[in-house]
Amino acid sequence: MENYFWNTEEKKGKKVYILVIYDIVSNKRRTTFAKKMNGYGFRVQKSAFEAMIPIRLYNDLLKEIPKLIHSEEDSVRVYRILGQGEVSLFGVNESIKNEEVIII
Numbered sequence: 001m002e003n004y005f006w007n008t009e010e011k012k013g014k015k016v017y018i019l020v021i022y023d024i025v026s027n028k029r030r031t032t033f034a035k036k037m038n039g040y041g042f043r044v045q046k047s048a049f050e051a052m053i054p055i056r057l058y059n060d061l062l063k064e065i066p067k068l069i070h071s072e073e074d075s076v077r078v079y080r081i082l083g084q085g086e087v088s089l090f091g092v093n094e095s096i097k098n099e100e101v102i103i104i
Contacts, residue, residue: 003089005086007084016058016081018041018061018079018081020037020040020077021079022075023047026070029070033068033069
């Protein structure tokens with residue numbers, strides 16, 4: 001078992017921790033969506049990304065998601081998690097690096 005922690009309170013609300021999970025029917029849309037999410041955070045499961053991003057980028061992401069999916073076929077959930085948190089990892093997991101994400 002491995003744990004990692006975050007605290008969005010330390011930065012006085014300038015950043016938010018998000019979890020994005022999705023079920024996208026089309027391979028093309030799913031690939032496009034995953035590539036876009038790689039610019040925001042890191043993949044933790046086949047259809048799940050985590051990120052610690054500034055509120056501005058969070059708001060941009062919320063505006064961009066509807067343009068990337070088909071609203072009658074696909075499902076995307078974005079969880080905004082504030083405060084302190086802990087994630088417990090079990091089984092096969094990628095090593096989580098504590099680094100800033102830069103969007104180019």
